[in-house]
Amino acid sequence: MNIRFATQKDTTEMCALVQEAFGEEGDLISELVAEMVSAEDSLIWVEENSGIRGLVGASRARVGSEGEGFWVLAPLGVSSVSQGLGIGGALVRHCLQELRNAGAHGVFVYGDPGYYGRFGFSVEDASPVKAPFDLEFPEGWQALLWKPIESEGSTSLRVTGPLDKPDLW
DSSP, X not given: OOEEEOOGGGHHHHXXXXXXXXXXXXXXXXXXXXXXXXXXXXXEEEEESSSEEXXXXXXXXXXXXXXXXXXXXXXXXXXXXXXXXXXXXXXHHHHHHHXXXXXXXXXXXXXXXXXXXXXXXXXXXXXXXEOSSOOSSGGGEEEEESSOOOOXXXXXXXXXXXXXXXXXX
16 A cells, blocks of 8 residues: 655545545535645645545644643545555554654544544543534544543543534534
8 A cells, every 4th residue: 555645736636535435524524634734733644546545634632731742533534446445444554653653642533433443542541531522422532542641630632723623523
């Protein structure tokens, strides 16, 4: 697989992919991707083989007064013709490894616990940290921590950049 950082030149192709992959939410996620590709607080990787077949993004986040070092993984999308080939999993593993190598303290995600659990995400690790916005499915709030959160009691996650919009949650 050929996984690399996305560039501004990839925007049109990435937006088309998320339009197709996310159905009714495609317009919203397409806008997010277009903003993320040039935002300081966001990263996007793509898997490319004769065109972009999948993408994963990450946005910087803060946990209470912990400062920086935390991230939120979103969005993750794979074209329908490339699903089932392991592209989504490869993108998630690549993103997590890159963030860990860069000194990240942990990564949060809002998604299917059955899917993200295989990468080490857990509801328990996320439990002391409130999501930045109200969640329709709170059981999807998960974290993978490499450094314990040194905060007493419940605290909130603050997302910076394009992901900091309630309609994306």
